[in-house]
Amino acid sequence: MQIPKSIVIKTAEGKTAAYLSPKADGLKDVYPDVRLNGESILEFSIPVTSEKLKEITPECQIWAAGRVYSLLKEDAIDFVRDENNKLWAKVMARERWGDLSYEYPEPYICNDPTVTHPADLTVTIVGGGDDLSGGRYEAGTSGHALYAVLDGSGWSVGTVDVPGIRDLEMEKANRLTLIRAIQEIWGGYLLWDSVNKTVSLRSGDIWQPYHSFQVRYRKNLKHITRTQSNRLITKLYCFGHDDLDIASVNDGKKYITNNSFTPREYIGTYKNQDIYDAQELKDKATAALELNCKPMHLYRVKAVDLRTLPEYAHEELA
Numbered sequence: 155m156q157i158p159k160s161i162v163i164k165t166a167e168g169k170t171a172a173y174l175s176p177k178a179d180g181l182k183d184v185y186p187d188v189r190l191n192g193e194s195i196l197e198f199s200i201p202v203t204s205e206k207l208k209e210i211t212p213e214c215q216i217w218a219a220g221r222v223y224s225l226l227k228e229d230a231i232d233f234v235r236d237e238n239n240k241l242w243a244k245v246m247a248r249e250r251w252g253d254l255s256y257e258y259p260e261p262y263i264c265n266d267p268t269v270t271h272p273a274d275l276t277v278t279i280v281g282g283g284d285d286l287s288g289g290r291y292e293a294g295t296s297g298h299a300l301y302a303v304l305d306g307s308g309w310s311v312g313t314v315d316v317p318g319i320r321d322l323e324m325e326k327a328n329r330l331t332l333i334r335a336i337q338e339i340w341g342g343y344l345l346w347d348s349v350n351k352t353v354s355l356r357s358g359d360i361w362q363p364y365h366s367f368q369v370r371y372r373k374n375l376k377h378i379t380r381t382q383s384n385r386l387i388t389k390l391y392c393f394g395h396d397d398l399d400i401a402s403v404n405d406g407k408k409y410i411t412n413n414s415f416t417p418r419e420y421i422g423t424y425k426n427q428d429i430y431d432a433q434e435l436k437d438k439a440t441a442a443l444e445l446n447c448k449p450m451h452l453y454r455v456k457a458v459d460l461r462t463l464p465e466y467a468h469e470e471l472a
Contacts, residue, residue, distance in 0.1 A: 157184050158219040161198065163206070166213040172206040179204055183244070186219055190343050191334075194249035196223045202233065202241040216247050222348040223247035226256070251346045251353065254307060254330040263302050265293060275326045277303070281319040281430070294319035296340035296355050303332045304353070312354035315361070316342035320428055339428050387422035387446040388413050392439040394429035400436040410440055415448035422446070 161174040161181070174181055184198040196218055200207055210216075212230070216223040225231070225247050232244040264272040265283035272278060279286070279302055281294025286305070291298035297314035299322050304311060307329055320339050324332060337344050337355060345354040345361075391409045392400045399408040424439040 157186065160218075162217040163209045164215040164217060165211075166215070168215065171209040171214065174198075174200065174206060179206060182242075186221075188221075188249075191337060194221065194251075194346065194348075196221070196247045196249075197245065199234070199242045199244045202243050207243055210243070210245060215250070216245075220349065222250045224250040224253050226253055249346060249348045251309070251348055251351075252330065254309070254333065255328045257307055257329045258327075259303065259306075259329065259332070265302070273325065277322060277324045277327065277332060279322040281321060292319075294321070296320070296336055296342070299336050299340075300333065300353065300355060303329055303336065309351045309353060312345065312347060312352035314355045315357045316340045316355050317357070318428075318434060319430055384449050385446070386416065386420045386448070387443060388416060389419050389421045390439055390443045390446075391421070391423045392435050393423065393425045394432070394435040395427050398430065398432060398435060400432050400439070403432045403436055410436065410443060412443045412447040 159175065161184075162170060163172040163174065165171050176182065176184065180201050182199050184196075186196045188194045196216065200210075210225070210231070212225055214225060216225070225245070227246075227248055229246060231246070234242050234244055236242060258275055259277060261274050262272040262276045262278075263286070264276070264278045265286050266278045266280050267284060269278055279294075279299050283293050285291075285293050285298070287298050287301040290311075291301055291314075295314075296316045296318070297311060299320075300311045300314060318340055322332070322336060322339060324335060327335070333344065333353065340355065342355045342357050343361065345356055347353070389409055389411050400410070401408050404410065424442055426435065426438060429435045429438065
């Protein structure tokens with residue numbers, strides 16, 4: 155992610171309180187860090203003597219590089235004295251979707267018609283249950299679950315193209331934990347838009363986050379190791395929820411084969427308790443077998459990050 159040229163501090167109500175920049179305010183160590191399905195943080199240091207430091211309050215909004223960050227977290231500001239006896243405030247903010255960890259679905263979420271008295275702070279979203287999205291999504295889909303969890307939060311659903319019918323059942327979990335559980339159960343990538351307050355769940359087969367970040371010799375590559383894995387599987391038994399198998403969609407066979415690398419038989423199993431449909435189970439297992447029927451290579455790279463230099467500032471690594 156590109157280092158922001160300026161940072162805007164806004165009040166909790168959204169009113170601009172201060173502009174910060176390395177040149178005008180002596181900012182240093184400005185580091186944004188975004189990880190897929192992980193944290194998104196912004197760090198920077200500002201001299202304690204700066205008059206603008208008073209605007210960096212617990213409930214302020216920090217706008218930088220097309221994202222909005224929050225300080226409502228532990229370890230928000232460190233005060234550090236450097237080797238030159240200068241005192242700095244090191245600010246460590248997280249993107250504001252992290253504030254969903256302070257919100258819970260009250261009193262509960264439930265679309266199961268058989269549950270007449272849901273307990274407080276429980277979430278029960280099942281396939282085939284009632285529609286909680288007003289016709290926007292089919293019950294049991296990831297879009298339906300996201301809509302139900304986000305309803306009333308001020309956040310909305312963006313693009314959702316991860317398939318499958320699943321159940322989500324949790325208790326005493328905040329909204330952020332629930333959203334991450336949806337990603338774990340249905341799969342895909344969570345994409346947050348903290349400016350417009352939307353969250354998308356994208357399929358890796360459709361959304362392909364290819365960027366221009368390059369690793370190559372005589373540029374930034376210092377060391378590379380390739381490890382070959384010779385663990386081969388050519389016959390794969392497939393099992394889903396409650397021992398679901400693929401016989402009904404696979405000519406009566408509970409297994410699939412792939413002998414494109416070797417004619418010999420090496421047996422393995424594919425298990426996924428979150429899959430309820432036989433065809434989906436077969437499709438997922440076929441993709442897994444395609445990877446494991448031949449040797450695989452793991453590359454470990456030690457490289458220098460040159461994105462802080464102007465000539466490489468356009469490169470991004472997701």
